[in-house]
Amino acid sequence: MENHLQWLTFLQQLQGIAQAGLAYPGDKYDKERFQQLRDLTAEAMANISGFPTQCVKNLFCNETGFQTPKIDTRAVILNEANEILLVCEGDQNKWSLPGGWCEVTLAPAENTIKEAFEEAGLRVSVVRLLMTQWYANHNQPPMAYGCLKLFYHCTAMGGDFRENIETIASRYFSIDALPPLWENRNTIKQIRLAHHLATHPEIAPTWE
Secondary structure (H helix, E strand, C coil): CHHHHHHHHHHHHHHHHHHHHHHCCCCHHHHHHHHHHHHHHHHHHHHHHCCCHHHHHHHHCCCCCCCCCEEEEEEEEECCCCCEEEEEECCCCEEECCEEECCCCCCHHHHHHHHHHHHHCEEEEEEEEEEEEEHHHHCCCCCCCCEEEEEEEEEEEEECCCCCCCCCEEEEECCCCCCCECCCCCCHHHHHHHHHHHHCCCCCCECC
């Protein structure tokens, strides 16, 4: 597993070099070489992951310009009893903080507000940023690209949950009685730290 993670990091770096080279080529021959490098990197990633090469290319090689991390935002919403709101996605009875990928036209705080409404049916206001974490340092499974996770403390101002295409349930939980979690979205350590920071506003945000 550790060897695979080392190779994944190596291939991420090669993909970044190839993508930057395609965006800023010296000449047409350089462009061809960088495209070959990108294709070979995708094939190597497919061999390691077991996914079809075209699937890897769609996920791994679908951007242009200098490669930058993706941003994932999460809403940390507490009720009067300091229970934390989680939403259930899919049919596996696993839960997560409301959130998702940041849309290209939205600031991270705006994206958090949007996701809280779409997934939990709540209108919220953002109180403050609680923490930023690098996905690879805390979550599984490994991703083919870098991801920065932003956790925002939010206050619910109203609304009601309705089952939708993303979530089938929304509920507040005691921090000591959390349900099964989608650990690629948030681990128990992340939720407990976010809860601690939300209930202790005197503590400064944490970052990576």
